[in-house]
Amino acid sequence: MEILNVQNLHKTYGKGESQVRALKDVSFTMEKGTFCAVVGESGSGKSTLLNCIGALDTPTSGKVYLDGQDLFSMKEQKRTVFRRQNIGFVFQSFQLIAELTVEQNIVFPLLLDYQKPEQKRVDEILEVLGLSDRRHHLPGQLSGGQQQRVAIGRALITRPMLILADEPTGNLDSKSSRDVMELLVKASRLYQQTILMITHNINLTSSVDRVLRVTDGILTDLGGARE
Numbered sequence: 346m347e348i349l350n351v352q353n354l355h356k357t358y359g360k361g362e363s364q365v366r367a368l369k370d371v372s373f374t375m376e377k378g379t380f381c382a383v384v385g386e387s388g389s390g391k392s393t394l395l396n397c398i399g400a401l402d403t404p405t406s407g408k409v410y411l412d413g414q415d416l417f418s419m420k421e422q423k424r425t426v427f428r429r430q431n432i433g434f435v436f437q438s439f440q441l442i443a444e445l446t447v448e449q450n451i452v453f454p455l456l457l458d459y460q461k462p463e464q465k466r467v468d469e470i471l472e473v474l475g476l477s478d479r480r481h482h483l484p485g486q487l488s489g490g491q492q493q494r495v496a497i498g499r500a501l502i503t504r505p506m507l508i509l510a511d512e513p514t515g516n517l518d519s520k521s522s523r524d525v526m527e528l529l530v531k532a533s534r535l536y537q538q539t540i541l542m543i544t545h546n547i548n549l550t551s552s553v554d555r556v557l558r559v560t561d562g563i564l565t566d567l568g569g570a571r572e
């Protein structure tokens with residue numbers, strides 16, 4: 346089943362001499378449950394691509410369909426709610442709320458939509474994250490790798506159609522990076538979770554289903570990586 350369909354995406358920043366064509370006619374699709382890595386040099390357009398797919402930025406032209414719904418034909422308010430309910434984000438800088446416990450951070454997206462967290466689901470996610478014994482801790486009492494695992498739990502809790510992860514291991518040492526990668530692979534398997542992840546680290550792409558390379562705004566599908 347096709348979850349994501351990106352068609353002829355262009356993004357141009359600025360005007361005249363300072364114009365930057367960050368994305369040039371990018372098209373690709375993703376099937377449900379696939380874990381896809383986006384690689385490319387600094388400034389090649391990776392974050393611009395993720396931000397356009399996640400509707401954090403607006404493409405200059407082109408279409409993004411999530412589960413058949415055209416993101417940029419929606420009114421802005423509807424798009425904001427659609428994004429919150431259907432896309433989970435994981436950032437390099439974790440972006441947890443310092444005053445909330447691990448468990449409260451994880452259920453936070455549900456509360457924004459006035460949904461009651463299902464305790465069984467919360468317990469299961471904490472278990473998958475390996476954080477059951479840290480549920481009442483504050484982010485400041487956790488290691489970087491543990492904080493990123495909380496951010497992944499927060500992305501998983503709404504059962505989003507798509508998780509977008511921008512350099513999720515960028516702030517982590519190599520051991521924590523491997524742990525976070527293992528967790529993302531596990532989530533993609535266990536929950537059939539579709540994940541699109543940017544990484545600088547080519548070593549981390551060995552366990553994903555597919556690798557996309559962005560070079561100067563142009564996307565190339567490098568195909569499968571996992572054996």
Ligand SMILES: Nc1ncnc2c1ncn2[C@@H]1O[C@H](COP(=O)(O)OP(=O)(O)OP(=O)(O)O)[C@@H](O)[C@H]1O
Nearest residue numbers: 358359365367385386387388389390391392393394
């Ligand atoms: N808001 C902006 N205004 C103008 N130019 C921008 C803006 N955001 C990005 N760019 C330019 O668009 C191009 C692509 O940037 P982008 O951040 O998508 O690259 P990236 O591959 O994610 O880089 P990195 O790996 O360093 O994060 C770069 O040339 C960048 O300078």
